[in-house]
Amino acid sequence: MTVFGGGALALTQFVVGTDTARWVSLIYLGTIPIILSLTQRYPQPALITHLGATLGLLVWAVQQPEAVVPGWNHEVMLYAVATLATLGLTALALFGGPWVMLGSLIGLVALLPHPESGPYWVVWPxxxxxxxxxVALFQAVRNLEATQQELSQVALFDRQTGLSTRLALEVDYERYQALASRSDQPLLFSYWLLPEAGQNLQLLQELGQIMREALRQGDGLYRMDDHLFCGLHIGLVSGHELTERLSQRFANARVVxxxxxxxxxxxxxxxxQELLYRSHRRPQQSLTGMPRA
Structure with a gap:
């Protein structure tokens, strides 16, 4: 919308304006394709640049002798444009922050006429x-994004063990399936019942450390609830190392x-779950379907 509005304003200045207005309009129109080409790679800077240029053109154009609407004088025109410019400056501050707002404000004030009559200066406050x-909205959005990111971290990672959560498993599962399919490798799902874990913080931290040390790079490990854990393993040859280390520390561990x-x-x-709860044997005997080297 800003592109169409700014383009229409520039074309109007080019048709009815002075030579200076035509040159300004040509420069503005020439920047539009450049800004549009940068929109996909740098959307926010491109938006800020174009909006700032459009506001500058608007404030400058309203001061030209030919920019008088029938029945309006220049002062009324300036106040009308000032209302639009206020909204534009609010948008610039929202997307760019305080420094963009300050620079834009200085630039727009510099474009104001400086007559002896004081009413023109009512617009800059x-x-x-x-x-x-x-700026207040910009800061509120930043705080909201930071809070959302923190909540995402809390939702995806278990603070007690440092392992991923059930929500992270749901996010990762399709990605692991796609990787296994592309590389034509087996994808194994390990499911762990560790009754000793419970809410004992020291045991949970030790458990997380043991699991992370035994996992290969690229494997995923997730805490489902107080006693249940699971893992995703692409191209796994043997799960004995992780199983044996857990079995040595957690005597009642069961794995499928x-x-x-x-x-x-x-x-x-x-x-x-069917395999796990059908098995009531000791860990060394209950590693149902465990891949072997």
């Missing part, structure tokens, strides 16, 4: 107020393995 509103290529997460979990 209005712009400053709009800019401050935009499911080849989950082509299975949905719900199907893999269902198979693992």
């Amino acid at each position: 209005l712009w400053a107020l709009g800019g401050l509103v935009g 393995w499911v080849a989950c290529n082509g299975l949905t997460l719900e199907e893999a979990l269902r198979q693992a």
Whole structure:
């Protein structure tokens, strides 16, 4: 919308304006394709640059002798444009922050006429107020994004063990399936019952450390609830190392393995739960379906 509005204003200046207005209009129109070409790679800077240029052109154009609407004088025109410029400056501050707002405010004030009559200067405090509103919104959005990122970290990582959560498993599962399919490798789903873990913080931290040390790079490990954990393993040859280390520390640990290529997460979990709760033997005897070297 800004492109169409600024383009229409520039074309109007080019048709009815002075030679200076024509040159300004040509420069503005020439920057539009450049800004549009940068929109995909640098959307925010491109938007800020174009909006700032459009506001500058608007404030400058309204001061030209030919920029008088029938029944309006230049003062009324300036106040009308000032209202639009206030909204524009608020948007600039919202997207660019305080320094963009301050630079834009100085630039727009510099474009104001400097007659002996004082009413023209009524508009710049209005712009400053709009800019401050935009800065407040900018800061509020930044705080909201930071809070959202922190909540995402809390949702995706278990603070007690440092492992990923069930939500992270749901996010990662399709990605692991795609990687296994592209590389034509098996994707194994391990499911762990560790009754000793519970809410003992020291044991949970030790558990997380043991699991992270035994995992290969690229494997995923997730805490499902107080006692249940699971892992995703692409191209795994043997799960004995992780199993034995856990069994030495957690005597009642039970582990099952499911080849989950082509299975949905719900199907893999269902198979693992059936295998796990059918088994009532000791860890060394209950590693159902465990891949061997």
